[in-house]
Amino acid sequence: xxxxxxxxTSGGPGAESEAGTRPAGSTSFERRxxxxxxxxxxxxxPGGRVYTALRWGGVLIFVAVxxxxxxxxxxxxxxxxxxxxxxFIFSGTWDPxxxxxxxxxxxxDTLLTxxxxxxxxxxxGIATAVALSxxxxxxxxxxxxxxxxxxxxxxxxxxxxxALLILVPVFERDVEPFLQxxxxxxxxxxxxxxxxGILLASVVLAVMMLPTMxxxxxxxxxxxxxxxxxxxxxxxxxxxxxxxRAVIPGAxxxxxxxxxxxxxxxxxxxxxxxxxxxxxxxxxxxxxxxxTTLGSAVVNFFSESSGIQRSAVIGLVxxxxxxxxxxxxxxxxxxxxxRSRGYERAEPEEVAPTGEGAPA
Amino acid sequence: MxxxxxxxxxxxxxxxxxxxxxxxxxVVRQASRSSLRRRRLLGNATRAVxxxxxxxxxxxxxxxxxxxxxxxxxxxxxGFFTQVPAPYGVPGGGxxxxxxxxxxxxxxxxxxxxxxGLAVALFLVERRGRVAxxxxxxxxxxxxxxxxxxxxxxYALIVVPLGPSGYAGITGSFALAVxxxxxxxxxxxxxxxxxxxxxxxxxxxxxxxxxxxxxSVVLRNALPGIVTGNLLGxxxxxxxxxxxxxxxxxxxFLETNPFKPMQAMPLTIYTDxxxxxxxxxxxxxxxxxxxxxxxxxxxxxxxxxxxxxxxHAR
Numbered sequence: 139x140x141x142x143x144x145x146x147t148s149g150g151p152g153a154e155s156e157a158g159t160r161p162a163g164s165t166s167f168e169r170r171x172x173x174x175x176x177x178x179x180x181x182x183x184p185g186g187r188v189y190t191a192l193r194w195g196g197v198l199i200f201v202a203v204x205x206x207x208x209x210x211x212x213x214x215x216x217x218x219x220x221x222x223x224x225x226f227i228f229s230g231t232w233d234p235x236x237x238x239x240x241x242x243x244x245x246x247d248t249l250l251t252x253x254x255x256x257x258x259x260x261x262x263g264i265a266t267a268v269a270l271s272x273x274x275x276x277x278x279x280x281x282x283x284x285x286x287x288x289x290x291x292x293x294x295x296x297x298x299x300x301a302l303l304i305l306v307p308v309f310e311r312d313v314e315p316f317l318q319x320x321x322x323x324x325x326x327x328x329x330x331x332x333x334x335g336i337l338l339a340s341v342v343l344a345v346m347m348l349p350t351m352x353x354x355x356x357x358x359x360x361x362x363x364x365x366x367x368x369x370x371x372x373x374x375x376x377x378x379x380x381x382x383r384a385v386i387p388g389a390x391x392x393x394x395x396x397x398x399x400x401x402x403x404x405x406x407x408x409x410x411x412x413x414x415x416x417x418x419x420x421x422x423x424x425x426x427x428x429x430t431t432l433g434s435a436v437v438n439f440f441s442e443s444s445g446i447q448r449s450a451v452i453g454l455v456x457x458x459x460x461x462x463x464x465x466x467x468x469x470x471x472x473x474x475x476x477r478s479r480g481y482e483r484a485e486p487e488e489v490a491p492t493g494e495g496a497p498a
Numbered sequence: 499m500x501x502x503x504x505x506x507x508x509x510x511x512x513x514x515x516x517x518x519x520x521x522x523x524x525v526v527r528q529a530s531r532s533s534l535r536r537r538r539l540l541g542n543a544t545r546a547v548x549x550x551x552x553x554x555x556x557x558x559x560x561x562x563x564x565x566x567x568x569x570x571x572x573x574x575x576x577g578f579f580t581q582v583p584a585p586y587g588v589p590g591g592g593x594x595x596x597x598x599x600x601x602x603x604x605x606x607x608x609x610x611x612x613x614x615g616l617a618v619a620l621f622l623v624e625r626r627g628r629v630a631x632x633x634x635x636x637x638x639x640x641x642x643x644x645x646x647x648x649x650x651x652x653y654a655l656i657v658v659p660l661g662p663s664g665y666a667g668i669t670g671s672f673a674l675a676v677x678x679x680x681x682x683x684x685x686x687x688x689x690x691x692x693x694x695x696x697x698x699x700x701x702x703x704x705x706x707x708x709x710x711x712x713x714s715v716v717l718r719n720a721l722p723g724i725v726t727g728n729l730l731g732x733x734x735x736x737x738x739x740x741x742x743x744x745x746x747x748x749x750x751f752l753e754t755n756p757f758k759p760m761q762a763m764p765l766t767i768y769t770d771x772x773x774x775x776x777x778x779x780x781x782x783x784x785x786x787x788x789x790x791x792x793x794x795x796x797x798x799x800x801x802x803x804x805x806x807x808x809x810h811a812r
Contacts, residue, residue, distance in 0.1 A: 189709030193624075196617020197633060200683075203676055204636055210654045211647070265551030273545050274552075282556075284801075289559050291730075291797045293737025295764045296786045299771045300562050303569075303779060345558045352555065376534070378541030399642070406644020409739045409768065433646050433740075440650070440744060455650045459643065466642040470635070 211456050218450035226453060232419050232435075234443070239450040241457055243421055247429035248461070250422065251336055251411065252404040255343030260397060262344075263351030270352070271359040272381050283356060290349035298410030301342045306333035306414060314426055328424040334416035337425040342414055343407060347400040354399065358392020359385055398469025402462050408433030432458040563790075570787025573780040579788075583750055589777065593785050595752050599760040600792075603667050603746065604736050606756055607674035612728055614675075615682030620712055622683070623690045634687075641680035646740040648676050653744045665747035667760035673741035678731040685727020689720040722807030729800035733793050739764035763789045 219226055222239045229240025270279045270286075310333030317327040317337075327337070362385045370384035386393070408431075416428025417438055430438065432454050439451050512518065577592050584591025618637065622630050652673035657664035693716055701711045717724070747759035748769065763785050771782035 189707070189712065193617050193621050196614045197621050199614050200618050200633070200679060201636075203679070204640060206655060207643075207648075207651045207676070211651055214654050214658070262551045262555050265548045266555040269545075269548035269552045273548055282552075286555075286559070287801075288794055288797050289563070291733050291737070291793050292562065293739070293764060293789055293793060295737065295739045295767050296566060296790055297562060299767055299782055299786050300565055302771060303783075304561075304565050345562065348555050349559065376537045376541045378544050379537060382544075402642035406642075406646065408644065408646035409743070413772065433644060436646050436650065437740070437743065452650060452654065455647050459647050462642050462644055462647075463639055466639050470638060 208459075211452060211459065215449055215453035215456045217446055218453040221446055222450070226450075227457065230421055234439075234447045234450075237446060239447075239453070241432065241435075241454055243419055244430050244432045244435045244454065245457065245461075246421060247336065247415070248405060248431040248433070248458075251339045251343055251415070251429070251431055252401060254336070254340035254425070255347060255404050256397070256401060258340065258344035259347040259351055259400060263348055263396075263400075264355055264393065266348075267352045267355035267359060268381060268386075271356045272377070272385065283353075286349050287353045290353050292349070294346060294407060294410045297342060297346050298413040301338065301345075301410065302413045305338060305341070309333045309338050326424060327426050329426045331426055332416060332428065334414050334428055335426045336415065336422055336429045339411050339415040339429070339431070340425075342410055343404045346407065346410065347404055350403065351396050351400050354396035355389070355393050358389035358396065361392060362388035395469065398465065402465050402469075405462050405465060406433055406458060408437050412437040432461070566783065566786050566790055569780070569783035570790075571784075573784030574787070578784060582752055583781070591781075593761075593763065593766055593781065593788070595749060595761040596763045596766040596785065597788070598752060598754060599667060599746070599749070600736060600762045600764075600789075602754065602756055603670045603742070603760060603762055604674060604732060606668060606671035607678060607735055608728070608732055610671060610675035611678040611682055611731065615679050615686055615728070615731075616724070618679070618683045619686030619690060620716070622687050623716070624708065624712075637680045637683045641684065644740070645677055645738050646743075648673050649741040649744050651676070652741060657745065663757075665745065665759050667746055667753070667756035667758065670742045670746035670760070670762065671756065673745050674735040674738060677738060677741055678735050681731040681734060682728055685730065686720070686724050689723025689727060690716050692723060693719045722803050726800045726804040726807075729796050729803070733796035733800065736796065737764060737789060737793050739768050743768070763792075 218239055221237070222229070225240050227240075227245065228242055229238070230242035230246075231238045231240045232243065266286075270283050274282070310331055314327065314331030314333070314337070318324045318331065366384045366388055367380055370380040375383060411431050412434035415431065415434055417430055417434070418428035419430055422429050435454050436451055436458075439454075440448070443451050575592075577590060579592055579597065580594055581590065581592035582595045583593065618633065622634055622637075652669055653664075656669045656672065697715050697719060698711060701715045706714070742762050742765055746762060746765065748765055749759045749761045753760045766785045767782045767789065770778040770785070773779065
């Protein structure tokens, strides 16, 4: 195995770093690298060159798009950044008339709605996924899971329309007056009940995140090997203990990935949120206050802006981009170290043979 | 612990006397029973919690679909699919402009995104090392970029230099393509990785060029997965509003020239749904229903192909 590594790393088809973590039994990757090094690389004929050019062309287009995305947005936002300096992020005053551009309130509202949405979506999502993959009989769980998977594809504008025309009146008439009557909790819900506001925006985000969360968590729970479950059962665990001690820990990285993905979506959701959050530009004092997230600010302010104000709106996009990139990269770094640890679960394709081989 | 309270004796025969064995057996039985009862109770409680969560999750999702279908069906008619919007205040009219616009815009986006996605995925599957790892990382980060940012990017890149003539269907297509590429890359790569190593080995050992391997072995075997992934990418793009909001401008006429301003279904929902006018709102609901059906058909098609392929792979 060791002698082939030198050739493997020199190029050719195959997976990169995974080769090292593969069990000793499957040397196929190494073999492929070896063969590839001998055959593919030494015999690069003209046909291969055209192919290489096409492939590299695609990659270059992709890289060019990514680079130009960052560069063009930062470029257009630069005048506003120069104009406002650090107060662009830390100031809470957004007043185009006096040319004061501070995104502080938008950042607070973005984090608030996303956080509240996650607070609602994570427990419900994980518990739903557990119910679907572990508890419900398959006859019932199958169709329900499929339905929820399909709902993950519902366009956000449809959710937004439903929230605007159906939920806003319901919240104004029933939900918000009810919340204002609950002792202690009601201090979070002071102010006028308009229907629109931070609370409804968070609910909408939660509804949008739920199907994705459930679908991805379910896949992660499914991926925990039968052997792990059987081991926990053999130790005398009840069904719940198997779930709690074997399945959820085994699916942990998958669940974290689901949360990260949902969070990224919620941070960047603009249209649906702009429909229901109300558009207030001062710091919220209650969850019923109206607000403006980074995304909804762009939707609301972009068309009627010009000059330095337009640059400032594009600056909001850059801030939003930074937030989602940090969330994404952070999520990936969070998940990655666990992947390479020794006791990590076997990958699904390696589980299958043990499951099928059991009868023998 | 209870076991140690047994009068300790060093006489083995005393320990093995039937009475003593029975006594100890009882202790164990009781302990295990009460433990099992406690654990079962906990298990049932958590199971109930999970079922309640399932209901909490299903209610809003069912309400969302239910209301869309209920309100949407009321606005549907044959003319809704064949006519352009009626002038304000005039009853009737349809969304033919938006349906045609969505088909053209998304179609062009797919034409732009699928080849690039395929090329990048092939690159990632064949190459190893830092370049591939970096590109995979970038693709992962790209797939999380907010769609509104992509819309503003397309505006900054195309509409700003070109002026008003930059407002065109094709600009929206470009934005949607940027949105789709990372999704397609991931799906294609997963599909290609599922091609058995032995097939690669065999093809390479026969002296096939890599282009030949890619065409005859990788693409052929990964095709169902690739089609599924691309369809899901298209389904995602069909429903996006934010990339189109500042790029296609909208049009009340049946426009088939992608270099002119066009209408799309998400845009119709956005502009009509936010009006305080009963007729326009009903148009928005009906459009939402049509869009929902579009997206669901694409998703179900993708899943059908995937399940068909896995069944026939064995």
